[in-house]
Amino acid sequence: MHPWDGPAGMRDLREFVAAIEERGQLERVSGADLELEIGGISKIARRDELGTALLFGDFEGTVPGSRVLTNALDTPLQVTLALGHEPTSDIREAVLAQKETASEMKTRPVEVVEDGPVFENVQRGDDVDLTAFPAPRWHENDGGRYIGTGDVVITESPDGDDRNAGTYRVQVHGPKTATLNIRPGRDADRHRQAYFDRDEPFPAVISLGHQPDLFMAANQRFPSHVDEMEYVSAQRDQPLEVVEGEVSGLPIPAHAELVVEGKVWPDAEEITEGPFGEWTGYYGAGETQQRPFEIDRIYYRDDPIVLTYNNVPMTATAMSTIRSGAALWHQLEEAGMTGIDEVTTIFPGIWFQVISIEQQYPGHSTQVGLQAMSLPAGSWEGRITIVVDEDINVYDLDEVLWATVSRCDPAEDMQLIENCVSSRINPRLSAEQEKSGDHTKSRLFFDATKPYHWKEEFPPDTKLDPDMEADLRAEWSDLLSKP
Ligand SMILES: Cc1cc2nc3c(=O)[nH]c(=O)nc-3n(C[C@H](O)[C@H](O)[C@H](O)COP(=O)(O)O)c2cc1C
Numbered sequence: 001m002h003p004w005d006g007p008a009g010m011r012d013l014r015e016f017v018a019a020i021e022e023r024g025q026l027e028r029v030s031g032a033d034l035e036l037e038i039g040g041i042s043k044i045a046r047r048d049e050l051g052t053a054l055l056f057g058d059f060e061g062t063v064p065g066s067r068v069l070t071n072a073l074d075t076p077l078q079v080t081l082a083l084g085h086e087p088t089s090d091i092r093e094a095v096l097a098q099k100e101t102a103s104e105m106k107t108r109p110v111e112v113v114e115d116g117p118v119f120e121n122v123q124r125g126d127d128v129d130l131t132a133f134p135a136p137r138w139h140e141n142d143g144g145r146y147i148g149t150g151d152v153v154i155t156e157s158p159d160g161d162d163r164n165a166g167t168y169r170v171q172v173h174g175p176k177t178a179t180l181n182i183r184p185g186r187d188a189d190r191h192r193q194a195y196f197d198r199d200e201p202f203p204a205v206i207s208l209g210h211q212p213d214l215f216m217a218a219n220q221r222f223p224s225h226v227d228e229m230e231y232v233s234a235q236r237d238q239p240l241e242v243v244e245g246e247v248s249g250l251p252i253p254a255h256a257e258l259v260v261e262g263k264v265w266p267d268a269e270e271i272t273e274g275p276f277g278e279w280t281g282y283y284g285a286g287e288t289q290q291r292p293f294e295i296d297r298i299y300y301r302d303d304p305i306v307l308t309y310n311n312v313p314m315t316a317t318a319m320s321t322i323r324s325g326a327a328l329w330h331q332l333e334e335a336g337m338t339g340i341d342e343v344t345t346i347f348p349g350i351w352f353q354v355i356s357i358e359q360q361y362p363g364h365s366t367q368v369g370l371q372a373m374s375l376p377a378g379s380w381e382g383r384i385t386i387v388v389d390e391d392i393n394v395y396d397l398d399e400v401l402w403a404t405v406s407r408c409d410p411a412e413d414m415q416l417i418e419n420c421v422s423s424r425i426n427p428r429l430s431a432e433q434e435k436s437g438d439h440t441k442s443r444l445f446f447d448a449t450k451p452y453h454w455k456e457e458f459p460p461d462t463k464l465d466p467d468m469e470a471d472l473r474a475e476w477s478d479l480l481s482k483p
Pocket of ligand 1: 164182219222
């Protein structure tokens with residue numbers, strides 16, 4: 001049984017929306033335009049830390065009742081509710097809860113059912129019209145409307161022995177045409193290639209609204225043999241109910257809001273996809289050429305909700321902080337690091353990591369820092385790693401900067417590592433690197449701990465004693481309470 005007062009595991013996005021609304025973390029908005037307004041409003045709301053998801057509705061020219069949900073995984077409460085952890089607004093508790101499950105790779109079969117709410121409405125043949133559903137243009141220079149940013153794309157190998165659910169962005173090109181931006185190396189890319197090698201079309205179903213635990217599993221790095229739907233079934237402690245797609249037979253979450261079924265032909269002429277404003281805060285790889293995804297069926301519930309997820313630079317969402325902090329913490333412990341007190345990744349998931357430790361031996365802080373830079377959860381787009389003492393709150397950037405400028409002597413405590421893994425999405429890759437395929441970049445490590453061999457003699461700091469702070473806050477609550 002899960003900690004909230006409901007059935008074991010929320011089945012769909014509506015239950016999640018109801019749960020966050022009940023706790024004051026959802027705002028319903030009507031009258032916002034799909035052309036740039038939804039993207040802009042959501043960005044400002046996140047930057048201003050409003051702490052509420054936004055459920056936009058009442059659009060002109062779309063299926064009546066259709067809605068777009070943004071900023072839904074921005075607070076620890078939203079993320080813990082989605083993942084079935086004890087609901088909490090405390091980021092530290094949320095990271096710890098997620099760390100407990102970070103090593104679990106349990107799976108449980110999904111349950112195939114005959115019917116489900118997703119079949120309430122079906123578009124077939126000439127009725128198929130993806131443009132009838134709300135697809136925002138998120139950023140000014142996006143190459144089009146993107147309906148899939150919080151999506152789950154379900155694919156299988158041609159012999160059916162390997163199934164995957166992944167998040168790949170989906171652009172709308174016309175009533176029956178979309179593109180699926182599956183990058184090389186992804187599990188769905190393997191499936192696609194296997195179909196194309198047989199000269200057969202590559203089938204896929206795209207869920208555009210679902211309980212966010214499925215979305216979070218779809219874009220988490222799992223071993224390729226793990227079926228994310230089976231992982232979610234195990235995490236929920238109840239099987240994900242799926243119905244079969246009319247054309248492909250692929251599994252479709254029975255409680256999904258809106259699902260598109262179709263295929264990509266191996267000999268189709270490529271069309272231009274993108275550019276799209278990436279999570280890095282840049283347009284990244286620019287335009288890409290993709291074979292179109294031809295739509296056979298659209299299934300949707302009455303009043304469908306499109307789940308979206310757009311990251312912004314500079315402020316991490318709770319989803320990225322909790323998930324990547326927990327993963328890095330878990331991997332550091334697996335690698336044998338001791339004395340870890342807290343781990344966080346402050347900017348969107350992976351640029352910048354801060355780890356606090358209780359120093360135990362000479363070289364401990366450097367060892368932890370260098371490990372964090374190279375473990376899977378800390379590498380790729382990692383740039384700066386800072387290790388601080390346990391008295392520093394890793395979630396408070398002001399404190400982290402204070403420790404860095406006061407306890408780190410650049411000449412002694414900074415290490416520059418070159419030729420580290422990165423990716424095409426790195427805005428700092430030079431044109432030559434782009435061309436040659438050399439996607440490596442450097443990393444910087446700051447040891448912002450007090451020097452181990454004389455830490456006891458380090459000048460005492462002037463921080464307030466926590467008990468004294470609590471007493472002062474209680475006594476002077478009118479004066480000191482936040483507006
Ligand atoms: C919001 C969001 C959007 C993403 N968009 C893409 C994308 O367009 N193309 C892509 O290849 N990966 C994208 N990813 C990353 C993949 O979802 C992620 O690497 C996932 O683990 C891939 O799963 P797979 O290895 O099972 O294919 C995105 C991730 C997130 C969180």
